[in-house]
Every structure is written in structure tokens, then in C-alpha cells.
Amino acid sequence: MEIDELELRSLVPRALAVLVRRGADFATAEDAVQDALLRALHTWAGDPPRDPMAWLVTVAWRAFLDRTRSETARRIREQRVDAEPAPGATSSDDDTLQLYVLCAHPSLSAASAIALTLRAVGGLTTRQIAEAYLVPEATMAQRISRAKRTLAGERFERPGDLTTVMRVLYLVFNEGYSGDVDLAAEAIRLARQLAATTTDPEAEGLLALMLLHHARRASRTRADGSIVTLAEQDRERWDSTLAAEGIDILHRALARDRLGEYQAQAAIAALHVDAPTFAETDWVQIVEWYDELSAITDTPIVRLNRALAVGEADGAPAGLAALARVPAGTARRTAAAAHLHERNGELELAARLYVDAAREATNVPERTHQTRQAARVNQLLARRLDGAPG
Amino acid sequence: MAKYLLLKHYRGAPAAVNDVPMDRWTPDEVDAHIRYMGDFAARLEASGEFVDGQALAPTGMWVRSDGGGRPPVTDGPFAETKDLIAGWMIIDVDSEARAIELAGELSSAPGAGGAPIHEWLEVRPFLTEPPTMTD
Numbered sequence: 001m002e003i004d005e006l007e008l009r010s011l012v013p014r015a016l017a018v019l020v021r022r023g024a025d026f027a028t029a030e031d032a033v034q035d036a037l038l039r040a041l042h043t044w045a046g047d048p049p050r051d052p053m054a055w056l057v058t059v060a061w062r063a064f065l066d067r068t069r070s071e072t073a074r075r076i077r078e079q080r081v082d083a084e085p086a087p088g089a090t091s092s093d094d095d096t097l098q099l100y101v102l103c104a105h106p107s108l109s110a111a112s113a114i115a116l117t118l119r120a121v122g123g124l125t126t127r128q129i130a131e132a133y134l135v136p137e138a139t140m141a142q143r144i145s146r147a148k149r150t151l152a153g154e155r156f157e158r159p160g161d162l163t164t165v166m167r168v169l170y171l172v173f174n175e176g177y178s179g180d181v182d183l184a185a186e187a188i189r190l191a192r193q194l195a196a197t198t199t200d201p202e203a204e205g206l207l208a209l210m211l212l213h214h215a216r217r218a219s220r221t222r223a224d225g226s227i228v229t230l231a232e233q234d235r236e237r238w239d240s241t242l243a244a245e246g247i248d249i250l251h252r253a254l255a256r257d258r259l260g261e262y263q264a265q266a267a268i269a270a271l272h273v274d275a276p277t278f279a280e281t282d283w284v285q286i287v288e289w290y291d292e293l294s295a296i297t298d299t300p301i302v303r304l305n306r307a308l309a310v311g312e313a314d315g316a317p318a319g320l321a322a323l324a325r326v327p328a329g330t331a332r333r334t335a336a337a338a339h340l341h342e343r344n345g346e347l348e349l350a351a352r353l354y355v356d357a358a359r360e361a362t363n364v365p366e367r368t369h370q371t372r373q374a375a376r377v378n379q380l381l382a383r384r385l386d387g388a389p390g
Numbered sequence: 391m392a393k394y395l396l397l398k399h400y401r402g403a404p405a406a407v408n409d410v411p412m413d414r415w416t417p418d419e420v421d422a423h424i425r426y427m428g429d430f431a432a433r434l435e436a437s438g439e440f441v442d443g444q445a446l447a448p449t450g451m452w453v454r455s456d457g458g459g460r461p462p463v464t465d466g467p468f469a470e471t472k473d474l475i476a477g478w479m480i481i482d483v484d485s486e487a488r489a490i491e492l493a494g495e496l497s498s499a500p501g502a503g504g505a506p507i508h509e510w511l512e513v514r515p516f517l518t519e520p521p522t523m524t525d
Contacts, residue, residue, distance in 0.1 A: 224421075224425055224428055225428070226424065354413070358413070359447075359449075364445050371412050371420060372417050374413035375412065375414070375417045375420050379416055
């Protein structure tokens with residue numbers, strides 16, 4: 001029998017909750033569960049236990065006892081070993097939710113919260129997380145230890161705010177993937193679990209948003225990693241099952257009538273997925289959703305994306321007018337300006353702006369894409385000169 | 391095995407033979423260049439000689455401590471005349487000759503008109519750990 005790594009990972013937060021409820025401190029319990037996870041990955045391949053949860057809890061508990069050497073720990077050991085609860089002890093959805101909230105605690109930096117969430121809730125190994133974020137394993141291990149030291153003294157049973165939890169999952173999703181872990185898929189798994197443990201419609205909004213973006217993933221890059229714009233994407237390659245699920249979940253969330261930023265973003269993504277072609281996109285409704293989104297969170301990036309939608313709905317001059325209200329220095333503003341000026345027929349200006357956009361790009365595919373756009377517009381200009389009379 | 395750093399410059403290297411800015415190439419020539427670079431790295435991974443490759447943004451600044459609890463002093467953006475590194479590849483190879491051979495291949499990536507760029511790359515040996523046996 002093969003072990004299902006996803007199933008094993010789904011046991012990790014539950015095992016951790018059991019240890020914490022038995023009186024183990026969060027930091028040591030989390031290390032102990034990681035020890036047990038690594039052993040499971042090594043030993044289950046040939047011979048998985050009949051009750052994986054009981055195995056994981058037992059091995060993690062022993063690892064916890066091995067790891068604790070202090071007076072307090074001895075006391076816990078004396079009290080607990082005899083009264084060790086039956087293996088297979090379960091943990092509740094509330095425990096999982098509390099773990100999410102703790103790992104995304106506002107006192108942690110985003111990078112620390114991401115690392116801790118992926119390990120304690122996601123059940124990833126330190127090595128997998130390090131590979132995914134392209135840092136040495138020792139660095140990632142330190143980041144996690146420091147995060148846990150920051151959390152020392154925080155109560156596990158603390159009711160919390162899901163805003164930071166959703167922010168962390170959103171950032172994980174956006175990271176894409178490198179190494180052997182698909183972070184987008186992992187973020188979806190965790191968002192699914194989160195949505196199942198809370199009644200906050202924003203958790204469903206976030207899940208819907210991820211599913212709707214994920215449905216388009218295969219069409220967004222070529223084999224060489226280069227970017228395919230929304231207008232050029234092969235819509236046949238969009239995953240209609242994921243899209244339909246995303247739309248269903250979004251409708252459920254919207255029906256609760258507590259709109260939030262993730263639901264609004266998901267609604268925009270749903271309108272894109274619904275359009276049979278780029279030309280048939282309902283840009284007017286997309287602009288309306290951007291207005292809703294601005295009312296919730298008026299950020300430069302929302303204004304920028306709204307300006308691009310206005311450019312499609314009402315023409316390039318209207319888009320450029322909307323872009324004028326986006327502060328200079330906003331990421332991708334120059335790229336948006338290049339696009340809108342090109343659509344407005346100002347090719348020389350567009351070509352110069354595409355070159356600037358390439359210089360400002362923060363990743364290699366984006367830089368290549370903007371350089372290629374500049375090359376394309378310069379080629380149009382050269383042909384125009386060649387073809388000009390006289 | 392010895393490690394070498396292959397450095398590519400935005401500015402400061404002697405002029406390439408086929409020296410045309412990339413936005414003046416055709417889109418297909420841009421694609422061909424990107425493909426060549428990707429294939430080159432993949433080939434070095436397959437031969438066990440690839441260590442790392444990174445690209446740098448052309449932006450940045452000078453920074454130095456100003457001492458005594460004061461925040462660091464910054465100076466930027468870079469002057470147009472400054473030598474500016476665009477990125478690097480680190481390779482681990484048997485010999486200097488092999489490092490030079492690979493740098494030559496990288497330098498001949500296709501550019502404008504589909505012709506090789508023949509750009510100048512800087513090849514720098516790493517200083518190594520001292521050997522275990524010295525006599």
C-alpha cells in the first residue's frame with residue numbers, strides 16, 4: 001500500500017492540536033510533530049500503520065518527551081505518561097482554526113507566518129518549504145524557530161482574526177511553485193480546509209478566487225515560462241471543472257450578503273472565466289466590481305487594475321484618465337500606461353514605455369514580456385516607415 | 391572541480407560585436423534568445439556543471455554606514471557611467487579551459503538578425519577552501 005502524502009500531511013495539524021491539548025508547549029510540540037512526520041515519510045512507504053493518526057500522535061508524543069529536558073517537562077512527563085490518552089485521540093475543527101490563527105499571528109513577519117503555516121498546518125517538511133522559497137534549509141529552519149520564539153506566551157486558545165490567516169494563504173498562492181511542492185495547490189488545500197472550519201464568507205471568497213485563477217494556470221505561460229496575456233490565452237485550456245467549482249463557491253459566499261475584498265476579486269475572476277472570448281468579456285460589470293473593491297480597499301493596485309478595465313469598457317482615453325489617479329511608482333503602472341497608450345494609437349510613446357516597463361520589472365518573465373512588447377511595437381513602427389510614401 | 395562565476399554586464403563591458411538593444415530586435419529574435427539561454431542552463435544541469443544563475447534588476451544604490459546610531463547613507467540611483475552587472479551564472483567545471491569554452495557558448499547567444507551577439511562576459515574563478523593535504 002502506498003502512503004498518500006496529502007493524507008499524511010492533513011494529519012499533521014490534528015496531531016499537533018492533540019499534543020498541545022495534552023499540555024505540550026506549542027513550539028516543542030510543533031518540532032515533535034515534524035520529527036514524527038519525517039519518520040512517517042521514511043518508514044511508511046513500505047509498511048503504513050493501520051491507524052495513521054494514532055501512530056503519528058504516539059511517535060510525536062515520544063519525540064516531545066525526548067525533546068523536553070526541563071523541570072517542567074519532567075513534571076508533565078510524570079503526570080502524563082501514565083495518563084496518556086488513548087491513541088487515535090481526535091481533534092476538532094476549532095483546533096485547526098486556532099492553529100491557523102496562531103501561525104498567522106500579527107506579531108510575525110509575512111515570511112515567518114508563511115513558513116510556520118506551511119509547516120504546522122500544511123504538514124510540509126522544512127526542506128520542502130526551503131526549496132519552494134529558494135533559501136537554504138538551515139535558513140528556513142531558523143526562520144521557523146524564530147517565529148515560534150516570537151509566539152512564546154501566546155495562548156493557543158485565543159479566538160482570532162482571520163484577516164491575517166487569509167492574507168498568508170493569499171501570499172502562498174501567489175508564490176506559484178518551484179521545488180517539488182506546488183504552493184498554489186497547497187494554498188488551495190489550506191484555503192479549502194479553512195473554508196470548511198469557519199462561517200466567514202471571505203474564506204469562501206478566497207477559495208473561489210484561488211480556484212478561478214488556478215483554472216487558468218496552464219494557459220498563462222508557454223513551455224519556456226514566458227507570459228501569455230489574458231487576451232492571447234487559449235480558453236479551451238482553462239479547467240472548466242475548477243472554474244465551475246469556484247463560481248459555485250463564490251455564489252454561496254455572495255448569498256450571505258457580507259461582501260469582502262476576496263469575494264469582489266473572485267467575482268472579477270469569475271467574469272473573466274465566463275467570457276467565451278476576450279472581446280466578449282463583460283468589462284462594464286468588471287469595472288462595477290472594481291468600484292465595489294475600491295470601496296472596501298482603495299489600494300493603488302486596485303486603481304491600476306480598474307484603469308485597465310475602464311480602458312476596455314470605455315476606450316483607451318478613459319483608461320488613461322483613470323490611470324492618472326494611480327500614484328507614480330505603483331508596480332506595473334508603466335506597463336499599464338504602455339498598453340493603454342498603444343491602444344490609443346501612440347506607438348512611439350508606447351514603445352518607450354514598454355522599455356521602461358521592462359527596466360522596472362521585478363521578475364524575469366515579466367521583463368522578457370515587456371521587452372518583447374517593445375520589440376513588437378518598434379517592428380510595427382519600422383514597417384510603417386517602410387510603407388510610408390516618399 | 392572548480393567553480394567559476396560568469397558575469398554579464400548591462401554596462402561597463404567592451405561593446406559586443408552584434409550590439410543592438412533588445413527592444414530593436416524582432417519579437418521572434420527575443421524568443422530565440424530566451425530559448426537559447428534556457429537550453430544552455432538545462433544542458434549544464436544535465437552535465438552536472440550548473441550551480442546557480444540569477445538576473446539582477448538594473449536599479450539599485452550605494453549604501454554605507456554613517457556610524458553612531460545614524461541610519462545608513464544611500465547614494466543612488468546609479469550614474470549612467472557606472473559599470474553595471476546584469477546577472478550571473480555559476481558553473482562547477484573540471485578546468486579553466488572548460489569554463490572559457492562555456493562562457494564562449496553563452497556569449498554566442500543569438501541576437502538581432504538571429505546572429506550571435508558575441509558579447510563580452512567576465513569569467514572569475516572562485517577562491518576555494520584550503521586543501522586537506524598540503525604536502
